[in-house]
Amino acid sequence: xxxxxxxxxxxxxxxxxxxxxxxxxxxxxxxxxxxxxxxxxxxxxxxxxxxxxxxxxxxxxxxxxxxxxxxxxxxxxxxxxxxxxxxxxxxxxxxxxxxxxxxxxxxxxxxxxxxxxxxxxxxxxxxxxxxxxxxxxxxxxxxxxxxxxxxxxxxxxxxxxxxxxxxxxxxxxxxxxxxxxxxxxxxxxxxxxxxxxxxxxxxxxxxxxxx
Numbered sequence: 001x002x003x004x005x006x007x008x009x010x011x012x013x014x015x016x017x018x019x020x021x022x023x024x025x026x027x028x029x030x031x032x033x034x035x036x037x038x039x040x041x042x043x044x045x046x047x048x049x050x051x052x053x054x055x056x057x058x059x060x061x062x063x064x065x066x067x068x069x070x071x072x073x074x075x076x077x078x079x080x081x082x083x084x085x086x087x088x089x090x091x092x093x094x095x096x097x098x099x100x101x102x103x104x105x106x107x108x109x110x111x112x113x114x115x116x117x118x119x120x121x122x123x124x125x126x127x128x129x130x131x132x133x134x135x136x137x138x139x140x141x142x143x144x145x146x147x148x149x150x151x152x153x154x155x156x157x158x159x160x161x162x163x164x165x166x167x168x169x170x171x172x173x174x175x176x177x178x179x180x181x182x183x184x185x186x187x188x189x190x191x192x193x194x195x196x197x198x199x200x201x202x203x204x205x206x207x208x209x210x211x
Contacts, residue, residue: 031063031105032206035098038111040139041168043146045185050111052195064107067098088119095123102132115173133205138179143168145186
């Protein structure tokens with residue numbers, strides 16, 4: 001069931017139904033789609049974790065795809081700036097792309113800082129309205145640890161005031177209230193264990209996901 005709730009009222013825009021339903025597609029390819037959102041500070045390890053989860057799922061013959069926030073800014077979100085409005089639009093678009101992937105039967109692994117609860121909640125609502133499973137993974141690595149992993153020098157620039165509205169420094173991060181999973185990757189030795197937890201959540205969600 002597509003999510004039409006966010007569409008603006010426009011008599012010229014009409015939803016065009018496919019001849020192939022979700023049920024037909026999922027049964028044909030023996031798959032079940034859903035989205036996992038990895039959220040946390042820059043440098044928290046969320047993209048590293050998401051990439052490892054993708055690898056483990058594909059090794060288990062589960063179709064999965066990593067949608068990394070930085071990568072999306074090279075394509076579908078390339079025209080967006082880092083203003084507040086554009087950051088919200090960046091997250092909205094990323095969530096919609098993930099929802100389409102999930103609808104097609106893919107496990108979409110979405111890695112975004114996504115600092116504000118309302119933006120993350122909107123992605124969840126979009127999936128719920130479409131009858132798709134959504135899992136939120138909060139990578140709660142502290143800002144102090146993240147700054148030590150500043151390979152791009154972003155935190156240093158933010159501290160010097162060269163980057164405005166940088167999450168954790170000059171812009172707030174609102175931790176998820178009720179994530180399906182919280183993991184702290186203050187040490188990358190915890191990565192494999194965290195990956196196992198995420199994969200386990202995905203497998204359980206796929207077991208109960210109705211076609």
